Amino acid sequence: MKETNMTNAKISARAVQVYYGDNHAIKDVNVDIEDKTVTAFIGPSGCGKSTFLRTINRMNDTIDICRVEGDILIDGEDIYDAKVDPVQLRAKVGMVFQKPNPFPKSIYDNVAYGPKIHGLARNKAELDQIVESSLRKAALWNEAKDRLNAPGTGLSGGQQQRLCIARAIATSPEVLLMDEPCSALDPIATAQVEELIDELRQSFSVVIVTHSMQQAARVSQKTAFFHLGNLVEFGETDKIFTNPEDPRTESYISGRIG
Amino acid sequence: MPILTLLIALAVIAVVGFVLGRRRALASASGDSRKLHSLPSYYGYNAALTGLVPALLVLAVWSVAQPMVLENRAQSLITQEVADDGAMNLIMADVRRLADGLSTAVAQGALAPGEAATLTTDSTDVRAILADVGVALGSDVGPDTLQAAQAYRAGALSGALWKSALVLLIAIAGTAFALMKTNAAFRARNTVERGVMAVLIAAASIAILTTIGIVLSLIFNTVEFFKMYPAADFFFGTVWQPSFSGRGGASELGLLPLLWGTLYISFVALLVAVPIGLFAAIYLSEYAGPRVRAFAKPLLEVLAGIPTIVYGLFALLIVGPMLKDVFGADGALGVAWMTGDRAVITAGLVMGIMLIPFVSSLSDDIINAVPQAMRDGSLGLGATPSETIRQVVLPAALPGIVGAILLAASRAIGETMIVVLGAGAAGRLDLNPFEAMTTVTAKIVSQLTGDSDFSSPEALVAFALGMSLFVITLGLNVFALYIVRKYREQYE
Structure with missing residues (x-):
């Protein structure tokens, strides 16, 4: 069973432990995340779901006191291996953050930022092409095409978050990590981003951390429930929400804990 | 009583x-x-x-x-x-x-x-x-x-x-x-509250009124000076040769050589202070660990606590002779560019050292104020830390950094002691940084020290010099505010 999972899985985590100083934040997590699916991480605040998400593109490296043990494999390659360059890894594993964080640059430069630093475009025309297709995939092209030189910070909250998604997919990553991407958005913008996530599933493996169980149920195919640093249950979203195995999962989704 | x-x-x-x-x-x-x-x-x-x-x-x-x-x-x-x-x-x-x-x-x-x-x-x-x-x-x-x-x-x-x-x-x-x-x-509470507010307003008005008083005293004396000495000769004169009435002869009180010296020395100082200060700030805020930061930052700020007269001594006794050993007639390079210890480059270098903590401390605060989310966004796209700093953090911090630099420039223009000891006292229009020159502030001091007769143009010129300096630094500060506002509108 484990072996077959290893072959299908885009990301495989084995016995992952994360420590912040003396605090044991993630305890022995094993999980297989499939390609071209949306996987939702749910759980109460402080349960470690965001921490685990950030281990997948080694964003935790930027925190001095953070220490990661165990193996995380993407396409069978250990990303914590000494010969892996975290900078290259992050181009392959894109990330969208909780609060929209467009750079203080124009909309065009925001999207072109990743392709430029990785040298993905040979000329201006190619770069234009990448920017346009990224903005189209992020469902922002129609709103932004006439104001590509306007500052990205001038957009509305929902547009800013879609700009950040466009920015992340412009480097053509294979995995897209989303850390509560809708928590700073209103319901309409949330609906747009959720629709977008569903479309992105065609090309990427998407991992999304969310506090909204409805959102997890709406957008994801697989759901993982974290509690106090443990991965309590992982499986088909329908099954987790209708017939959970673990009593803690049941308590959480029915609103008794968390 | x-x-x-x-x-x-x-x-x-x-x-x-x-x-x-x-x-x-x-x-x-x-x-x-x-x-x-x-x-x-x-x-x-x-x-x-x-x-x-x-x-x-x-x-x-x-x-x-x-x-x-x-x-x-x-x-x-x-x-x-x-x-x-x-x-x-x-x-x-x-x-x-x-x-x-x-x-x-x-x-x-x-x-x-x-x-x-x-x-x-x-x-x-x-x-x-x-x-x-x-x-x-x-x-x-x-x-x-x-x-x-x-x-x-x-x-x-x-x-x-x-x-x-x-x-x-x-x-x-x-x-x-x-x-x-x-x-x-x-309602005693409300009454006392109003009283407290009145005290605060009084404190604020004292600060403002004092400024107005200083400016007025400058203006009156400047007007007095221009009654005795033609304004055109002052603003466009290229020779600074005051002659005190006892020795006879007319004075030539041209602002340009002093202004040139001021700007030249400040320019050299900023050339030293801005890169070093900015790079130090970037290292401290982006790369240094908390332990390095904890002792490096206060250590750097010690520089700011050294009285400027001590910097002046340093310029006169150490930096000047050292530069002369290199650029002087019998120097290491064999070029006879520098004739004395006192020169624009001596004062400029030392003043630059004085300004480093100024630039670095302010820039460090400004860089730290750039939200972590910006850095995360850039790092999350696979940018290296230095790419992140160059392309995201510095542009976001730019208005503040420009403000810090202009503030440092204001300090450089107003600096006196280092100039008196390091740059000499000769008002001169020259491009050679190894020549002695002097600045507006140093001349204000020399025109007012000793026996000065406050009804002669030689003494009153100090007020005209002070007024010119005030207008220049004011202009610089207004410009700094304008830059900061302009960029802020664009980015937030």
């Missing part, structure tokens, strides 16, 4: 007012502080402040106004021909000195109180009496000077008496008025 006794009396009245106010408020609520509108101490503060504040205000105004009034009155008693304001000032200084001398003589028993007010130059040798009690007068005392001094002294005595009486009366009346109003329903 001496001013100290008066202040103590006011303090006593305030304390008594506080105690009575508090007690009266409690009594009106029959001892139950819950029935009061405000906490009991607010009633106390209200009573104390209502007496104290107006009394202190009157005291301050009176203390400022009294000498002016008395001086005017004494001036009208001087009958002799007076050449100009300067001569009048000298006579009035004599009058004040004489009045003080008379008081000293009375205090030491050399003169009876009545005698001091009535004695005349015909019957008494005032100079001898005062010399006995230790007050030396430069010349014999003229009859009208003595009269003026007696009038001045009499006015000061009665003025002080009236002042004490009025101030005490106001304090007591104010306190009594507040006590009268004190009862359980009185």
